[in-house]
Amino acid sequence: MNQSRRLRRKLGSWIGFGGSWLATALVLFSLVDMVATILWHGVLSFRPAMLWTVTSGNGGGLENAILGTLYLVFLAVVISAPLGILGGIFVSEFAGSRLASVIRFCTEGLSGVPSIVIGYFGYLFMVIRWGWEFSTLAGSLALTVIMVPYILRSTEASLQQVPHALREAAWGLGMTKSQAITRVIWKSGASGIITGVLLAVAIGLGETAPLLYTAGWSMYNPSLALTHHQIGYLTYVVWTYIDMPYNESHALAYSAACVLLVVILFIHLVLRTLVQRRWSRTH
Amino acid sequence: MGQSLHVRDLKAWYGNHQTLRGISMEIPENRVTAIIGPSGCGKSTFIRCLNRLHETTPQGRVEGKVQLGDADVYEMDAVDVRRVIGMVFQKPNPFPTLSIYDNVAIGLKLGGMRDKSAQFERVEQSLRMAALWDEVKDRLHRPAVALSGGQQQRLCIARALAVQPNVLLMDEPASALDPISTARIEELVLSLKENYTIVIVTHNMQQAARVADKTAFFLNGELIEFGDTTSLFTRPQDNRTEDYITGRFG
Numbered sequence: 001m002n003q004s005r006r007l008r009r010k011l012g013s014w015i016g017f018g019g020s021w022l023a024t025a026l027v028l029f030s031l032v033d034m035v036a037t038i039l040w041h042g043v044l045s046f047r048p049a050m051l052w053t054v055t056s057g058n059g060g061g062l063e064n065a066i067l068g069t070l071y072l073v074f075l076a077v078v079i080s081a082p083l084g085i086l087g088g089i090f091v092s093e094f095a096g097s098r099l100a101s102v103i104r105f106c107t108e109g110l111s112g113v114p115s116i117v118i119g120y121f122g123y124l125f126m127v128i129r130w131g132w133e134f135s136t137l138a139g140s141l142a143l144t145v146i147m148v149p150y151i152l153r154s155t156e157a158s159l160q161q162v163p164h165a166l167r168e169a170a171w172g173l174g175m176t177k178s179q180a181i182t183r184v185i186w187k188s189g190a191s192g193i194i195t196g197v198l199l200a201v202a203i204g205l206g207e208t209a210p211l212l213y214t215a216g217w218s219m220y221n222p223s224l225a226l227t228h229h230q231i232g233y234l235t236y237v238v239w240t241y242i243d244m245p246y247n248e249s250h251a252l253a254y255s256a257a258c259v260l261l262v263v264i265l266f267i268h269l270v271l272r273t274l275v276q277r278r279w280s281r282t283h
Numbered sequence: 284m285g286q287s288l289h290v291r292d293l294k295a296w297y298g299n300h301q302t303l304r305g306i307s308m309e310i311p312e313n314r315v316t317a318i319i320g321p322s323g324c325g326k327s328t329f330i331r332c333l334n335r336l337h338e339t340t341p342q343g344r345v346e347g348k349v350q351l352g353d354a355d356v357y358e359m360d361a362v363d364v365r366r367v368i369g370m371v372f373q374k375p376n377p378f379p380t381l382s383i384y385d386n387v388a389i390g391l392k393l394g395g396m397r398d399k400s401a402q403f404e405r406v407e408q409s410l411r412m413a414a415l416w417d418e419v420k421d422r423l424h425r426p427a428v429a430l431s432g433g434q435q436q437r438l439c440i441a442r443a444l445a446v447q448p449n450v451l452l453m454d455e456p457a458s459a460l461d462p463i464s465t466a467r468i469e470e471l472v473l474s475l476k477e478n479y480t481i482v483i484v485t486h487n488m489q490q491a492a493r494v495a496d497k498t499a500f501f502l503n504g505e506l507i508e509f510g511d512t513t514s515l516f517t518r519p520q521d522n523r524t525e526d527y528i529t530g531r532f533g
Binding site: 097165166167168169170171172173174175176179183184187188 | 334336339341362363364365366369370372374376377378379380381389390393394439442443446
């Protein structure tokens with residue numbers, strides 16, 4: 001009796017253990033496979049000259065696309081970080097529970113909208129109705145719509161993790177709500193907020209669909225003009241050039257993917273160290 | 284200097300749940316007043332109503348009157364109230380991102396004290412009053428969270444003292460601490476009553492007997508008995524007080 005029960009438990013444990021291992025291995029395998037393919041093809045096809053030549057014909061370089069991506073994401077961060085952070089602070093600290101849950105519902109809905117829909121929406125409004133044509137500003141605003149919910153939610157979440165006792169300590173000392181936030185609570189949540197912004201940057205870097213409809217594409221380096229000028233970006237190269245029947249196009253597409261991957265991996269590395277430093281400081 | 288608190292018919296709710304059912308008492312200045320009673324009797328809610336912290340909890344509601352000296356606490360600005368009625372919480376809660384020095388100085392900075400040397404003087408004085416100065420004077424700019432639990436609690440006391448309040452509320456300030464730290468906090472309470480009116484919540488009756496001049500016994504949101512500590516513990520007037528202090532319940 002006791003014996004068979006012990007056997008059953010052991011068997012159950014092994015099945016559970018084996019299942020989790022298998023699931024982990026599957027996830028890791030597809031990740032490693034993807035990263036390895038991109039790096040392999042990317043490194044083989046990459047030429048340093050790509051960094052300082054622009055795209056031309058079926059190949060050429062990536063300078064226009066790299067600068068374009070940086071410009072688009074930079075503008076998008078400049079707009080979305082203040083919006084998202086202030087919005088997150090509002091939801092976490094000031095909104096009543098009902099208003100907060102309405103805003104939370106809306107941002108969750110917004111982050112659930114397929115990015116191509118956001119792109120098309122931006123096309124109809126900014127590109128057509130407002131007459132901006134395919135342009136940097138239209139592309140950045142489309143990215144902003146995608147990035148704001150991430151920043152808002154991670155800001156809110158990291159402020160919610162700041163213990164209530166700390167707020168009471170601040171209030172009990174005669175701080176107003178906003179003093180408590182700027183002097184005490186903000187600092188405790190800061191690394192979580194930065195994490196959210198960096199995550200949003202990584203997402204913005206990798207977006208394609210919203211930009212196809214709003215930013216257009218250009219083989220020239222971006223100008224500072226916000227409207228009426230199309231702009232190039234890395235994901236466009238990946239998306240378009242991989243489908244062309246030329247080896248040099250494929251080389252360009254893989255190189256673009258590789259550059260993106262390296263930048264995004266680097267951001268995640270920074271994220272990890274940030275998170276770890278925060279962890280080791282508070283524990 | 285300390286100021287007296289007059290409480291008239293104080294009622295408090297969390298949502299629909301009434302936790303205080305009309306408390307009236309006179310808390311004398313420059314004395315230690317202990318609030319005792321079993322868990323959930325409303326003693327913490329009571330002192331959180333005195334500095335208007337109760338109303339910051341979701342669905343917290345208060346009725347009745349609290350007077351600090353001649354001023355009506357519920358007609359003052361809540362932020363001003365909390366500057367003159369300081370509070371020390373059950374769990375030490377220093378600001379983790381600030382240094383030891385800044386934890387004490389932050390209230391002064393907010394109060395507009397810009398002069399660095401005056402600031403330093405007050406920080407030192409507050410840390411001395413909280414019996415912490417000698418332990419931290421060489422590492423004032425280290426993070427506050429590096430201190431032990433007992434030291435953190437004394438830091439919180441220094442933080443509250445720095446802004447020179449009239450009243451100091453203490454919500455079970457030693458319940459998370461070891462016996463030695465507890466003893467130090469109790470000594471501290473006794474030395475502070477010269478300059479402050481102290482209200483201390485405790486569910487440790489020996490502690491109340493050791494530090495308090497007056498003791499109030501709360502039960503189910505009502506004030507059952509309030510009097511000099513010695514007479515309350517030796518000749519309780521109410522049966523429920525007697526049952527509680529002799530350990531028949533609670």
